[in-house]
Amino acid sequence: MSTQLTGLELVGDIIREHYDLGEVQTPRPLEGTHQRRHRKMVVETSSGVFVAKTYKNDPITIDALYFQHHLSHHLEQNGLPVARIQPTRDGRTFVTLDTWCLELQEFIDGHCMFVNSTTLEISGSALGRFHQVCQGIPVPPRDTRKWRFSEVPRDIFERFYAMALQERNDAIVKGHYENLNLFLKQATEALDIDKRYAFETGLIHGDWHGGNLLFQGDQLKAIIDLEFAGDGCYLEDISYAV
Template sequence: MGALLRQYRAGSALACEPVDQGLLNRGWRLCTTRGRFFLKHHFDPETATPAAIGRQHRATRRLAGLGVPVAPALPGRDGRTVVVIGGHCYALHPWIEGRHRHGGQLTEAQCGRLGALLGAVHAGLERVMPARGARPRGGPDPAAGVPDAGVSADPADTFALIDDLLGRVRRHRPADSFDALARHRLLERRALLERHAGRRPPRGGAVGWVHGDFHPFNLLYRGDAPAAIVDWDRLGLRPRAEEAVRAAAIFFVRPTGPLDLLRVRAYARAYRRTAGAAPSQLEAAVHRVWWERLNDFWMLRWHYERGDRRADPQFPAASALAVWWTREYDAVCEAFTG
């Protein structure tokens, strides 16, 4: 710790406490003789290169200049914001006091402000980041090595995955209630896909720079106002409207699976206005994210392939959402476009 702090003008450490670990990084709340900081250890192999982290830091610094609530990384003594020690990448950020809020805790007006905030992020990134097709300074194309975000899931691949997961569920011993729910949802999803296989969407729409992981645990509130958007590890070029829909599906899902469509409507109207997105773009994004949800089993793959159960608490609502969304497809479209 001392060697790392010497890279900054942050004083001497007085206390260091781990914060909840993310999937792409580890972090500590650090108190020093010069204040409080967030120390971040980037370790995800896809996002933890100095070039990629530096790109994230330049983006947040520029967004801060536009008034977007972020927590830009602090420069070290050499002016760089990424410190590499023992082959590991670290960054120091100011500590932001705040709390996370789910969409159900927001008023309708606050939902509108949330949509406007994401719209401001997309519009701001369009201003401060390299034009599409240009090579970003200090690193490779952020889409290089990443599966084509414009290609939708092939149901044939999903059917094979469902069969594999059903086999894993059958072999799991001792069987438990999670296995029973997983089996039920897998069989249910296979039937839905058989019924809707002809609705596979075409390639994605307008691509631009996006946060990449905009959800309640990456947004801090101080009182009623957003204080900071954090964890920019997935910054990249993706369909913007899909991020707006995907975020809403996380913020506004109820515990039993449905979306709170009144809140979605307020959020989506403000997003469209701020980002300059047409209703037709949101309609296409709704279709693509619905299809994505119908074909996605990452929580079950983590559980059965990796033995990682951190996402288990999210599975009941997320799996129910795909079924509800299919049934209420027209109402969901109207909420995002009306």
């Protein structure tokens, strides 16, 4: 099949062709989200509201989608809330076209996590449960030593310190700087790349933060954005969460 992505109406036509959802309205862009890696759209249908996401059609992306959808189903089966993937008419989890793919997932009516003692406890418990239920399942290859956000750019830190001194050049500011500097030095030594094999690894979310946890009030409704999930250090998830 040869189809080019030319507009929202075309996406609607593809959905009507491949899904049994009754009447399908023309999709609209999903507000409040970036559209860098792929397009995200809201689709209203007779069967409910969904989020449509488009991806490039290449072997790496296809393999990643299969893994993400398998992981999403696994999490749901183990009691963790997710945005369910809507199957196509022929039972697949996404539509494959010539140069792009289309995925439909359940639209979650919620908001990003508001930080308070209750939501922090819920987030921590959910992350621990995520790590627990994912032990032993196959994971895509990922260099577990190359942790995201593990290196602090020293030049940026020094610029922040210089800006702080312009506002308040006293012993308190200098004391905070010395304490932070000592912490960064100790952290750099503890997380040296040659020592990272000492930390326990497994399947991690890879992007665990409040923007990827959808809440209704203080109730967690969905864990989203599994694109960075893979083999990694549990400490990476924990440190990014806090």
